[in-house]
Amino acid sequence: MLTIYGVYRSRAIRPLWVLEECKAPFSHIPVIQAYRLTDATAASAALNTAMPDYLAINPLGQVPAMRDGALLLTESLAICLHIARKYGGTLGPASDDEASLMEQWALFAATAVEPAAIEILYTTRDGQADSPTGQGIIRLAAEKLKRPLSRLEQHLAHHDWLMNRFTVADIMVAECLRYGQSYAPLLTDFPKTARWLSAAQSRPAFNTVWSRRAAEPE
Structure with a gap:
């Protein structure tokens, strides 16, 4: 299943809007931007862009990111285009x-x-x-x-x-x-x-x- 990493208060809202329009199934992992946290490295910190597990997904430490099978994308507009083309019906290109x-x-x-x-x-x-x-x-x-x-x-x-x-x-x-x-x-x-x-x-x-x-x- 397609997975989107990122909170709505980020550029992740772009592909999340596309997904809401086309009603494609997906999983959502709300990774927050590290700069928004007082201490992104604290044991109690929310899942964030500075954590090693997320940096393994996007070394730039930015959201959104997307996994769709073996495909990993880390640019919001590329993610939007991919979702629309593969799942979006009339949201995507007809030619x-x-x-x-x-x-x-x-x-x-x-x-x-x-x-x-x-x-x-x-x-x-x-x-x-x-x-x-x-x-x-x-x-x-x-x-x-x-x-x-x-x-x-x-x-x-x-x-x-x-x-x-x-x-x-x-x-x-x-x-x-x-x-x-x-x-x-x-x-x-x-x-x-x-x-x-x-x-x-x-x-x-x-x-x-x-x-x-x-x-x-x-």
């Missing part, structure tokens, strides 16, 4: 061309969206969003996102979803963009992108995994 388009959207999410969006997330999470320095970081990150958001806006002017239906491509891009969502002005000039993101996050599967995320300790 080689669709597979290539989904891979392109994954790379777009990882390179054009996530780096700047996560700057917004970290600045807000660290309580710096209202400081002059934090505001400067957030504004600069939002500026960096204007070109990829314009790309999305142009595409979504003619499509409800990134493909001709809801797919893993939407999950991957939506999850990377979510990191910047706390900055309210981010999507003001991109109403079609805002509509698309809201539609993705209104899906029952997303609401399920988000509720599970909220139930985990911060």
Whole structure:
């Protein structure tokens, strides 16, 4: 059976959302990030990314990781693509061309969206969003996102979803963009992108995994 390692308050939520959409059977091992623990090496510490048993799975000490038979993957978007392709039905590609388009959207999410969006997330999470320095970081990150958001806006002017239906491509891009969502002005000039993101996050599967995320300790 496919196994996902990682908590919902991590990039593991991406493949966990895909799995919830396609209702594929899997086992879940909630490995928490070591940096979130006071002492990750304590005897009483929760299963975490610094433990030798987990480092044997992913030497980078990051989550998620996935085992599916003999296959081991340690990159969240690669895991999403694998699950969608093997178990996802219409979430996955129906042709080689669709597979290539989904891979392109994954790379777009990882390179054009996530780096700047996560700057917004970290600045807000660290309580710096209202400081002059934090505001400067957030504004600069939002500026960096204007070109990829314009790309999305142009595409979504003619499509409800990134493909001709809801797919893993939407999950991957939506999850990377979510990191910047706390900055309210981010999507003001991109109403079609805002509509698309809201539609993705209104899906029952997303609401399920988000509720599970909220139930985990911060």
